Amino acid sequence: MKSIHAYYEGKVQGVGFRASILSLAKGYEVTGWVKNLPDGRVEVFSTGDEMEIDDFLKEISESHLAGHIENFSTLPGEPEGGLKGFRMIN
Numbered sequence: 001m002k003s004i005h006a007y008y009e010g011k012v013q014g015v016g017f018r019a020s021i022l023s024l025a026k027g028y029e030v031t032g033w034v035k036n037l038p039d040g041r042v043e044v045f046s047t048g049d050e051m052e053i054d055d056f057l058k059e060i061s062e063s064h065l066a067g068h069i070e071n072f073s074t075l076p077g078e079p080e081g082g083l084k085g086f087r088m089i090n
């Protein structure tokens with residue numbers, strides 16, 4: 001089991017970025033959330049099998065969202081207890 005925080009910079013707020021990530025997550029066995037950050041970035045937290053997370057993040061970077069992403073970084077995370085499904089946080 002792996003948990004990761006992914007941070008996306010660019011024109012990622014106000015363009016349906018979080019909703020698109022939520023839709024993409026449905027194709028993977030990951031739990032987590034996506035939210036806007038006050039500094040203009042979008043954060044994606046996901047937990048699951050390492051390959052599922054890697055494939056999920058790869059699909060984000062290769063999807064129609066790629067044109068909005070100027071920078072991408074990740075940090076390891078700790079699993080959040082009781083997390084079910086994938087959701088959008090306001």
